[in-house]
Amino acid sequence: MFTENTSRLKAIKGLKWTKYPDDVLPAFVADMDFESPIAVTNALEEMVRSRDYGYRFNDIDQLISLWVEWVRGQHGLEIAEDECIIFTSSIQALEVAMMMHTGPGDGVALFSPVYHPFASAVEDAGRRLVDIPLRETDWKIDIDRFRDSIDERTRIVLFCQPHNPTGHIFTPEELNDFSQVVVEKDLLVISDEIWADLTLGVKPHYPLVDSGDDLRVRTITIGSASKTFNLAGARCSIAHIGHPKILERIHSLPIHFLGQPSSFGAAATAAAWKSGHAWLEETKEIIRANSVYVYDQFLNSNVEMCKPEATYLAWLNFSKTSISENPAKHLLKAGKVALEPGSKFGRQSSSYARLNFATDPEILEEIVKRVIKQI
Structure with missing residues (x-):
């Protein structure tokens, strides 16, 4: 169900996969790369099939x-x-x-x-x-x-x-x-x-x-x-x-x-x-595994993070790395990976960046690899 690939994701017109060039892997905006529940798709398709575009309360x-x-x-x-x-x-x-x-x-x-x-x-x-x-x-x-x-x-x-x-x-x-x-x-x-x-x-x-x-x-x-x-x-x-x-x-x-x-x-x-109950439980299993993977990969690096207890976001502290000043900018330019700049979240957070790990594990592995290569 969740075997995603970059070709399918780039074909979607959302912000996440269209903001940056094709050689950049996005992990910035808080959208998941997983398809929404089939019940949602069915409900919307039924409206389109029946041309139900009028007032509907x-x-x-x-x-x-x-x-x-x-x-x-x-x-x-x-x-x-x-x-x-x-x-x-x-x-x-x-x-x-x-x-x-x-x-x-x-x-x-x-x-x-x-x-x-x-x-x-x-x-x-x-x-x-x-x-x-x-x-x-x-x-x-x-x-x-x-x-x-x-x-x-x-x-x-x-x-x-x-x-x-x-x-x-x-x-x-x-x-x-x-x-x-x-x-x-x-x-x-x-x-x-x-x-x-x-x-x-x-x-x-x-x-x-x-x-x-x-x-x-x-x-x-x-x-x-x-x-x-x-x-x-x-x-x-x-x-x-x-x-x-x-x-x-x-x-x-x-x-x-x-x-x-x-x-x-x-x-x-x-x-x-x-x-959406069953879909949510299945999705959370993927997110949990991704959370553990991200935490374990950065555990022995100079990047510091607290293990997330919720969300699909990792709040990464680059203050002890060589890219502590605006790390997201450096990672985008040199690492071809897009994280959300920490400076957006407050004046004390300039050495931080936010990483969205709600994606296919293979894509996540490449995202993390690109980040670690730059520090």
């Missing part, structure tokens, strides 16, 4: 109930359907929630390294970015630094669980310490949990909203099928709004302000959540 209406059922089955999370809202993307959900709870100049905290559109969303909205570095040894939150960084005008903290780019899963103990500061400082949490299904067997995903009633009413949880089933192009996201006033404010907005996924995006997402 059934798939969109059922998305919330499908997501609620999915997170209950995957993570034991119980949430109410009437507290959920559909968005076009996770960043749109984040931006709407942020605009509903803050004003210009208010502080929005995040933990770096961080998925770079988070920081852009804060700055584009005219909010003040409060950058709190994670501990570099284990990518845990420095609770004292977190507490000391929050001033009286900081209203929101953006959270990513599991964490992109490090692959860290925050434990119940870590979440409890985090929660205490959130309550103490009267913060709203926007928790991006779109990587929740891609745990690698080390420990499960712990939904932040399950950390207690104090957190449930302070947390907005964002979910999507995009990372789980390789459906970034579906443009479909859902948020659980635990904060009653923000839920009320969002419901008061004109309906078209929020947008919605296309009929195709809704159909793809619905098919994945209905029928």
